[in-house]
Amino acid sequence: MKISMIVNGEPRSVELADELTPLLWVIRDMLGLKGTKFGCGKAACGACTLHVDGEAVRSCSYPVKFAVGKEITTIEGLGDAENPHPVQEAWIEEVVPQCGYCQPGFMMATAALLNKIPNPTDEEIDDNIINVCRCGTYYRMRKAIHRAAEKQQAITPMNQPTNTK
Numbered sequence: 001m002k003i004s005m006i007v008n009g010e011p012r013s014v015e016l017a018d019e020l021t022p023l024l025w026v027i028r029d030m031l032g033l034k035g036t037k038f039g040c041g042k043a044a045c046g047a048c049t050l051h052v053d054g055e056a057v058r059s060c061s062y063p064v065k066f067a068v069g070k071e072i073t074t075i076e077g078l079g080d081a082e083n084p085h086p087v088q089e090a091w092i093e094e095v096v097p098q099c100g101y102c103q104p105g106f107m108m109a110t111a112a113l114l115n116k117i118p119n120p121t122d123e124e125i126d127d128n129i130i131n132v133c134r135c136g137t138y139y140r141m142r143k144a145i146h147r148a149a150e151k152q153q154a155i156t157p158m159n160q161p162t163n164t165k
Contacts, residue, residue, distance in 0.1 A: 001015070001016055001017070001019055002014070002015055002016075003015075003016055003019070003026070003064050003065070003067070003068055004068060004069065005067045005068060005069060005070055005071070005072050006070070006071045006072065007027070007031060007033070007072045007073075007074070007077070008033075008072070008073060008074060008076055008077025009071075009077060012031060014026055014030045014031070014064075016064065019063060019064060019065035020063045020064075020065065021063070021064050022059060022060050022061060022062060022063065022064065023050075023052075023057070023059040023062045023063070023064045023066075023067050023072070024036060024038060024048045024059040024060045024062075026064050026067075027050065027059060027072070027074060033074050033076050035074055035075035035076050035104045036048055036049075036050050036059060036074050036075060036104060036105075037101055037102065037104060037105060038060060039060070039101075039102065039105070039132070040060070041060050041061075042060070042061065043058035043060060043061040043062075044132070045102065045105075045131060045132040046058060046102070046105040046106070046109060046130065046131025046132060047101065047102045047104070047105045047131070047132075048060040048105060049104075049105035049106075049108040049109045049131065050072060050073060050074045050075070050108055051071075051072065051073040051108060051111070051112060052066075052067060052070050052071070052072055053070050053071050054071070054073075054112065054115060055112060056108060056109045056112035056113075073108075074104075074108075075104035075107060075108060078107065078108065078111060085107075085111060086114075086148045086151035086152040086155065087107045087110045087111045087114070087144075087145075087148040087152075088107060089148070089151060090144040090145070090147035090148035090151060091103065091107060091144050091148075093144070093147060094140050094141075094143045094144040094147060095140065096137055096140045096141055096144050097137065098135035098136075098137050099134070099135050101134075102131060102132065102133050102134065102135075105131050106129065106131050106133065106141060109128070109129050109130075109131055110129060110141075110144075110145050110148060113125070113128045113129060113145070114145075114148060114149055114152050116128075118149060118152065118153055118156075119149050119153065120145065120149065122142065125142060125145055129141070129145070
């Protein structure tokens, strides 16, 4: 069966025998995008978080059949060295990673959070960023999330009228 989707802005298609194959394995093994990590395989840790139509999704348990025709964004599509996303900039400025393995998932979860809640409180961060970091860099991540919110607001200020009737 042919599965077609938009990955990081580009149309992509793969041939699969099983439409229940987790999206993670299509992204990593078939499309070669290794930034999205395998952690637990049960959607518990969040290392595999990416965006499907702008929503944070744990791709290790997301059957690829649900991605057909959708826009998938991986950490490689969030930003790059020349044009980093505010979350990526904040992660660097706050020196968040220790081992770094889980960080792409945290950054993807944070980017999705900031699209919904542009200036989250600590409680909103705790309620929404439920990924697991074995190294315990949560304090630095919280600082980076607040910094990323400030950076993103500087780019797209809050309370801007969208309809000027």
